[in-house]
Amino acid sequence: MARRTARNAPSGPSPFAVEAEALSVKKFADPQRTADGQRRASVAMTKLDTLWLNTGTLCNLACANCYIESSPTNDALIYLSHDHAVRFLDEAEELETREIGFTGGEPFMNPEFPAILSDALERGFEALVLTNAMRPMRRHEPLLLDLHDRFGARLTLRVSLDHHSQAVHEGERGAHSWDPAMDGLRWLSEHGLSVAVAGRLLPDEKESEARTAYGSLFAREGISVDADSPHSLVLFPEMDEEKDIAEITTECWDILGKSPTDLMCANSRMIVHRKGEAGPRVVACTLIPYDKGFDLGDRLLDASGDVALNHPHCARFCVLGGASCSA
Numbered sequence: 355m356a357r358r359t360a361r362n363a364p365s366g367p368s369p370f371a372v373e374a375e376a377l378s379v380k381k382f383a384d385p386q387r388t389a390d391g392q393r394r395a396s397v398a399m400t401k402l403d404t405l406w407l408n409t410g411t412l413c414n415l416a417c418a419n420c421y422i423e424s425s426p427t428n429d430a431l432i433y434l435s436h437d438h439a440v441r442f443l444d445e446a447e448e449l450e451t452r453e454i455g456f457t458g459g460e461p462f463m464n465p466e467f468p469a470i471l472s473d474a475l476e477r478g479f480e481a482l483v484l485t486n487a488m489r490p491m492r493r494h495e496p497l498l499l500d501l502h503d504r505f506g507a508r509l510t511l512r513v514s515l516d517h518h519s520q521a522v523h524e525g526e527r528g529a530h531s532w533d534p535a536m537d538g539l540r541w542l543s544e545h546g547l548s549v550a551v552a553g554r555l556l557p558d559e560k561e562s563e564a565r566t567a568y569g570s571l572f573a574r575e576g577i578s579v580d581a582d583s584p585h586s587l588v589l590f591p592e593m594d595e596e597k598d599i600a601e602i603t604t605e606c607w608d609i610l611g612k613s614p615t616d617l618m619c620a621n622s623r624m625i626v627h628r629k630g631e632a633g634p635r636v637v638a639c640t641l642i643p644y645d646k647g648f649d650l651g652d653r654l655l656d657a658s659g660d661v662a663l664n665h666p667h668c669a670r671f672c673v674l675g676g677a678s679c680s681a
């Protein structure tokens with residue numbers, strides 16, 4: 355398929371691949387009940403703290419295990435326009451949302467992204483931009499310096515550095531992806547911008563060991579990111595919607611000692627513009643852009659209903675993996 359034949363796609367399987375049996379088709383089939391008939395857990399919205407704008411799936415990379423299948427040719431989610439973004443920023447103001455998150459694809463590839471980002475900051479929101487810090491971002495150095503001057507730490511760039519070793523990072527992201535990412539990280543850090551890093555854990559890798567290794571890398575490279583802080587270095591569990599995972603029932607919260615309020619869908623929503631659709635839509639979270647069961651309509655103000663945890667990502671990434679995209 356086109357994504358895997360992209361010029362810069364990695365040649366082998368993802369080093370982060372999930373090892374498990376294939377998922378039974380009976381699981382995640384009914385929003386109300388699990389395969390064995392128990393009541394499926396759901397999450398109520400507490401407040402829209404973060405509104406994510408998906409800027410489009412086009413990316414300069416084609417990572418082996420990109421959950422949203424971004425690539426230089428995949429425009430399944432088309433570029434979000436500034437005109438469309440304005441409507442949702444208006445609604446977010448009404449809902450007293452704190453932060454606007456930007457994810458792609460690579461946000462800096464969207465020609466209207468600079469206008470959308472500036473608009474969000476000028477309205478008083480905090481802004482979190484997920485980027486690979488490579489050439490698309492570097493083309494916008496003057497914009498970033500200007501926004502940093504005007505808005506300081508209200509703008510944070512979270513750079514995807516999948517692993518603290520070049521070999522694993524490039525196994526996932528493709529050859530020649532390490533040096534440009536490190537250059538971009540150093541540039542952001544040297545110019546005093548607020549920077550965070552997003553990485554992944556290998557199947558057998560302990561989080562404490564990964565943090566130590568990232569810390570050594572940042573110290574060596576002069577990058578101002580605190581590897582001990584879960585906000586500055588976010589380490590994600592892996593996702594694979596085709597591999598077996600337990601379903602989450604209403605009993606699970608007590609058994610696992612977790613609260614539904616900790617999940618991203620309790621305090622976030624994402625805007626996506628799917629190719630072929632008349633306008634952008636609201637979805638429950640950043641992880642499930644295509645499944646119509648998680649489509650909540652075309653207005654944020656109407657999108658605060660409960661979300662049934664009826665997707666393998668709900669289980670593996672959010673409840674059992676404990677991750678949140680805003681952490």
Ligand code: SF4
Nearest residue numbers: 618619639667668672
């Ligand atoms: S993937 Fe996570 S954040 Fe998204 S709907 Fe499921 S539980 Fe909520």
